[in-house]
Every structure is written in structure tokens, then in C-alpha cells.
Amino acid sequence: MPEPQPVSKKTSQEATRLMRSKLVLIMGLMLIFALYFWGHNVEPARSVLMAGLLSTVNAGMNIGLVAILALIGGGIGQMALSRLDLTSLTAAERLALTSLVGLGSVSLLTVILGLLGLFNIVIWAVVLVIGVLCRAGIRRYVADVRLLLRGTGQQLSVWERFAAIVIAVLLVMALIIALAPATGWDAIYYHLVIPQRYINTGIIGAHTDIHFFGFPQNTEMLYGLLMMVTGSGTAAAVLHYTMGLFAFLAIGGYLYRQVSRSAALTIILLMVMSFGIWKHLSVAYVDIALMAYGAVAVIAITQWVEDKSNSKWLILSGVIAGLAVGVKYTAAPLVIGMVLLIFLYDMRRSPRNIVTFGIAAWVAFLTWMVKGLLLYQNPVFPYVFGGLEWDAVQSANFNVSGGGLLSEGIGGLVQLIILPIAATLFGVEQRLPYGFTMGPFLFVLPFGLLLLWGRLSDLVRRQARILLPMALVLWAFWVVVAATSGIGGQIRLMLVGLPVIAILGGLVFHEIEQLPTDNLNVRFFVQAAIVMALVLGGFDHVHYLAKTRALPYHVGLISEDDYLLGNFGLLYNAMMQLDTLPNDSQVLMMWEDRSYYCPDHITCIPDALFDNWARPIRLGTSPDELLQQWQDEGIDYILLFDVADGSGGYSMWLDLHAFAREQNELFPQVFFSAVDAVWTDGVAYTLYEWRD
Numbered sequence: 001m002p003e004p005q006p007v008s009k010k011t012s013q014e015a016t017r018l019m020r021s022k023l024v025l026i027m028g029l030m031l032i033f034a035l036y037f038w039g040h041n042v043e044p045a046r047s048v049l050m051a052g053l054l055s056t057v058n059a060g061m062n063i064g065l066v067a068i069l070a071l072i073g074g075g076i077g078q079m080a081l082s083r084l085d086l087t088s089l090t091a092a093e094r095l096a097l098t099s100l101v102g103l104g105s106v107s108l109l110t111v112i113l114g115l116l117g118l119f120n121i122v123i124w125a126v127v128l129v130i131g132v133l134c135r136a137g138i139r140r141y142v143a144d145v146r147l148l149l150r151g152t153g154q155q156l157s158v159w160e161r162f163a164a165i166v167i168a169v170l171l172v173m174a175l176i177i178a179l180a181p182a183t184g185w186d187a188i189y190y191h192l193v194i195p196q197r198y199i200n201t202g203i204i205g206a207h208t209d210i211h212f213f214g215f216p217q218n219t220e221m222l223y224g225l226l227m228m229v230t231g232s233g234t235a236a237a238v239l240h241y242t243m244g245l246f247a248f249l250a251i252g253g254y255l256y257r258q259v260s261r262s263a264a265l266t267i268i269l270l271m272v273m274s275f276g277i278w279k280h281l282s283v284a285y286v287d288i289a290l291m292a293y294g295a296v297a298v299i300a301i302t303q304w305v306e307d308k309s310n311s312k313w314l315i316l317s318g319v320i321a322g323l324a325v326g327v328k329y330t331a332a333p334l335v336i337g338m339v340l341l342i343f344l345y346d347m348r349r350s351p352r353n354i355v356t357f358g359i360a361a362w363v364a365f366l367t368w369m370v371k372g373l374l375l376y377q378n379p380v381f382p383y384v385f386g387g388l389e390w391d392a393v394q395s396a397n398f399n400v401s402g403g404g405l406l407s408e409g410i411g412g413l414v415q416l417i418i419l420p421i422a423a424t425l426f427g428v429e430q431r432l433p434y435g436f437t438m439g440p441f442l443f444v445l446p447f448g449l450l451l452l453w454g455r456l457s458d459l460v461r462r463q464a465r466i467l468l469p470m471a472l473v474l475w476a477f478w479v480v481v482a483a484t485s486g487i488g489g490q491i492r493l494m495l496v497g498l499p500v501i502a503i504l505g506g507l508v509f510h511e512i513e514q515l516p517t518d519n520l521n522v523r524f525f526v527q528a529a530i531v532m533a534l535v536l537g538g539f540d541h542v543h544y545l546a547k548t549r550a551l552p553y554h555v556g557l558i559s560e561d562d563y564l565l566g567n568f569g570l571l572y573n574a575m576m577q578l579d580t581l582p583n584d585s586q587v588l589m590m591w592e593d594r595s596y597y598c599p600d601h602i603t604c605i606p607d608a609l610f611d612n613w614a615r616p617i618r619l620g621t622s623p624d625e626l627l628q629q630w631q632d633e634g635i636d637y638i639l640l641f642d643v644a645d646g647s648g649g650y651s652m653w654l655d656l657h658a659f660a661r662e663q664n665e666l667f668p669q670v671f672f673s674a675v676d677a678v679w680t681d682g683v684a685y686t687l688y689e690w691r692d
Helices: 009-039 045-080 091-115 122-133 135-150 158-178 185-191 193-201 218-230 234-258 261-273 275-280 287-306 311-327 329-345 350-376 392-398 405-417 419-426 445-455 458-484 491-514 522-548 550-554 560-568 570-578 614-618 623-632 649-656 658-665 667-671
Strands: 586-590 603-605 637-643 675-680 685-690
Touching: 045 091, 045 122, 045 135, 045 218, 045 234, 045 550, 091 122, 091 135, 091 218, 091 234, 091 287, 091 311, 091 350, 122 135, 122 218, 158 234, 158 261, 158 275, 158 522, 158 550, 185 193, 185 218, 185 234, 193 218, 218 234, 218 311, 234 261, 234 275, 234 287, 234 458, 234 491, 261 275, 261 491, 261 522, 275 287, 275 491, 275 522, 287 311, 287 329, 287 458, 287 491, 311 329, 311 350, 329 350, 329 458, 329 491, 392 614, 392 658, 405 419, 405 458, 419 458, 445 458, 445 491, 458 491, 491 522, 522 550, 550 560, 560 570, 570 685, 614 623, 614 658, 623 667, 637 649, 649 658, 658 667
Parallel strands: 586 603, 586 637
Antiparallel strands: 637 685, 675 685
């Protein structure tokens, strides 16, 4: 081995001079950097910089907090499913499956501790300890993330690259909105109010002014965990967005495994192109979470069909079904469809299999039944058995019949017969009965099975046969509720079944790709139609992003108050006025159900079913007695929402609640003689106090 040569004096001096030069360069760079921003520390540059930095930090904190929760959930899911062989699934499917099982477990833990009076940061301590104990599962989860990000190494086709780029752009647009302050009617009505109140009281208790408090709240429990740290609903919207990612991973991974990457990317593209789905990615609702559970339910139940000797997949299917019902009762048709599938694919042992599935689902839902029984005297409040302060009048109000498609004569009947097509053609955001823009292809693509059945490959035909019974159950359930209920036709309430429909559509697209291109290239025309739908429908996405002013908010052009004023207008203006009221004031809201932005130092009582006036009178209380009762209960102010042209508030619900019209017509002649106006915006909201 050669001896090391001594360093010459000249070489040492050169090294020293080089080090000095490097240090001078670094110091000069830092000096220029500091002097530049010192010199630009003037308005408006200073405000823009500070607002941008604050927005970036807030966004990073919200995304990071959701990532931590998802990581722990994924680790828990990996450990919980360690006895199941998941190697046949794609990395995308494993990530979605383990995440949703783990997050569902965290949610159930949260409600248990919350019922014990520990709805506070203690839950985070327990969750973090569990995360440490599940670190092996977290490592496996991270390995799947890396595997997904690496991809297969195969080059994407032109169509696949196009689909991937559009998906990425639309997802970034949705995330920009999700990272802004919480919006969305139902979010500020109850999805965020539920965890907000639990945090304020430190316990999961009975709240009878909003009936949704008695419902299962798997997703709201996770929102509560995030809000304990951030104090706002922004992270909740990011979590709902993340649930959408899990849904796309599950559906895309399933299609990739069964047929092709092209079919997987195309169906995800169609889902993100759907303005209704894309819009709901950015708000703190629960429907996208329900869609995610519907997607992993398909994975679990089809794995059982492929290997009926492995009852673990059947048990997992039941657990997922129970967790889905724990998100929202509208998971019912998915559960019925799964039971039908279990019966059809092993009739001889179906009683035992259905019992196994049912017990697993019951265990996953049991915590919510206990909570309902303890707090509301009904394990499935408010259905079947009524419950705490739930009377016949309130039930009739809540379950208003009529107004369904059957009430619209021949036109409504035709729509029922072709419901998916009718919902596609007439489904417009915020317009009943469908209230959702699906895009032209998601609901209609599965009908291609009727045209292509004779040409289907054995694999695709088998997959279609497995999923079609579930699809028919979902369709039948939707027809029944749309026929009899004014809101039953809403597509948002049926998103739990969309993964089944999307996968069937993916199978059809795959078969279209296999058609011969001689004489007529059908695949080209289908792809061209999708591109044209993107061009025409994409304006909805761009317009909505611009209308929310989320980008100006993030770059500091508008404040949070300005952002909320722009999105809620007069409502947020009224909430700012309530902020001037004395501490501990109680404000009764009339014909207004959105109380999330009520100032912390006062109490707002929302008009959850728009019956704060009519219901007591229908139960026998006179109008004068009711006003005295409000005063005796400590109501200090009444915030009345009424738009004279009938587009909102009292004037609108006077017509919509025909069954209570007689009582509601008494309101002006009795109420105004007992109060004085304190403030009004002159358009919709007026604040009153009692007349001396």
C-alpha cells in the first residue's frame, strides 16, 4: 500500500484561498438577499410577502397534519390487515384499503374517548402512541407509497399522458380551493359545527337543536381531530380531498389490475372532470369519503368472490360496510348490494356467509349504536324508534314526502325509467332534483355492456357479472327514493355506488380499445368526445375557481374576511355584526341553519329544520307563549333571515313548507310587535332584541 504523500505548502495555501473565496461568495449572497428584502420592505410588497408566507405556512401545516393522520391510519390498517394476503392487489389499492380501515379505526377510537369526556388533545396523544406501536405497518405503508410513485417503468401512451396531466391539473385546482377557509352549505351547517361543539364542550353529548348530531359521524370525528390542532375547518376540507384521492387510487388500481392502465386513467379522468365530484373534493362534506369506502368495498367483496374459501375477505367486507354506514346512512344500498352478491355467489352457504358479514358490519357500526342509545334513546336515531326530543311533527317535517319525480306526471315517470341518463342530461349543480353535474359519460358508459356483451373477453365478462347485481340494487334504491322524495334524486346522496358504476364504465372503455380499427376507429371517437367534454365542461371548473377567489386569498390580495364575504356575502356580514354583541349573548336564528362562523363569545341557535317557529305552535304552544318561552330560556337576540322576493329565508320557506303555512303566516303579525330592530343589512338579515 503506497505511503500518503505530504501536502505541500503551496497546495495548502491554495486550499485556504479557495475556502475564503467560497465564504465570501456565501456571505455576499446572504448580504444581497438580506439587503434586497430590507429595501423592498415597503407597502404593498411587505404585505404581499407576509400574506404569501402566512398562506404557505398554513397550507403546509394543514397538508402536513392530514398527511400525518393518513400515515398513522395507513400504518394501523397495515397492521390490522397483516393476516390478509394483499400482494395480489396493486400498491394503489393497498394504500386506499389500509388507509380507510385505519382511519375508520381512529374515528371509532375518537368517539369512544369523546363519550368518556375526553374530546380533546388527549385523543391525539393516544393516536400518536398507537402510531409508534404500528411503526412496522407505517414502514410498509411508506413502501407502498414509494412503489406507487415509482410506477411500473413502462412508458405512457399519448392518451395516458394526456389523462394524467389533466387529472393532475384539476386536482391541484381543487386543492387550492380546499386550502382556503371552509365553505359549503352543509359544512357550515353541521359537518364542521358537530366537531366544533364537541371541542368546545370537551365531550360528545346530546345536541337536539341540530338533528344531525344524532347521526353517525365517522368522518366528522376525524375533522374534530384536525380542528383540535388548527382551530379551523381548512384541514377538514383537505382530508375530504384526500378521501377523494383514496377513492381514485382504489378505482384506478382495481381497473389497472383487472384490465389496463389506460382504462384506469380514463375513468379517473372522467370522475375528476365531473364538476360535481371535483367541487366536492374541496369542501368539508362526507360524500366523497363515502365514495372512497364504496370503492374499497368493491375490492374486498370481489376478492371474496374470487376466493370464497377465505372468510377473512368476507369479514373485511362487513367491516368496510359498517364503517361506510358510520359515515352516512345512505351507504344502505351498497350494503344491500353486497348482501345480494354474497347470496348469489355461494347460495348453499349464504346464510352463514351473510351472518358473518352482518356481524362484522354490526361490530364496525356498534359504537354509533351505543352512542345513539345513550344520548338519544335510539340506536339508529332518528329512524324507526324516534328519540330524544324527536316528535311526530319533527319527523313529518324531516321526512317530507311528495315532491319526488312521481309527482311530476309523465315527465317524471320517464325520468325514473331512464334515471341514470336523465340525471346525466338534466343534472345541474344546485338544481333539483339531481343537484349535480356528472359529465356526459360516467353514468352512460356502463350501458355499453349491452352493445358489447358478445365481444367481451372472459375476464371482463366475469367482472361485469360480479358487479352488475350491485349496480342494479343501487339503481333500484335510487329509483325508489327519487320517486318519493324531493331530495331523493340527488346524485350526491348516491356517490357510495359510483365506484361500481365507474368500474363498469372502465371495463367498457377497455373493450372499446380492443375493437378493430379497420374502417372505423371507435376508440378515437370516444377519446375525441372526452376531450371535447373537457373543453366545454372545463369552463365550469375554471369559473368556480375564479369565483371563489381562492387564488387571490392565497397570494394575499384579499383577507380571510374578504374571502368569506365573497363566498357567503350577507351571511358572513351578519356574523361580523354578531361579533359586536356582549359576551354570553344567545342568538336565536330564524330560517337560517348555518352557524359555523358564529363568534366564539356568544351562542347561536340555528333553525336546523326551519321550524323554530312552526313546530312549537303545531304542538300546541300559542305564538305569545312561544315568545315568552324564548325570553325565559335566555334568548337575547333573534337574527331573522328573509329575502322579500322569496329567494331565501322566511318568504321562501313559507311556500316550501306548505304543511306549516298556517303557523308561519302568524309570524309577522305576532313577532314584530314584540321586538325592535338593532341592525339590518337592508336585504336579507335583521337582528332584533326584545322590546322593553
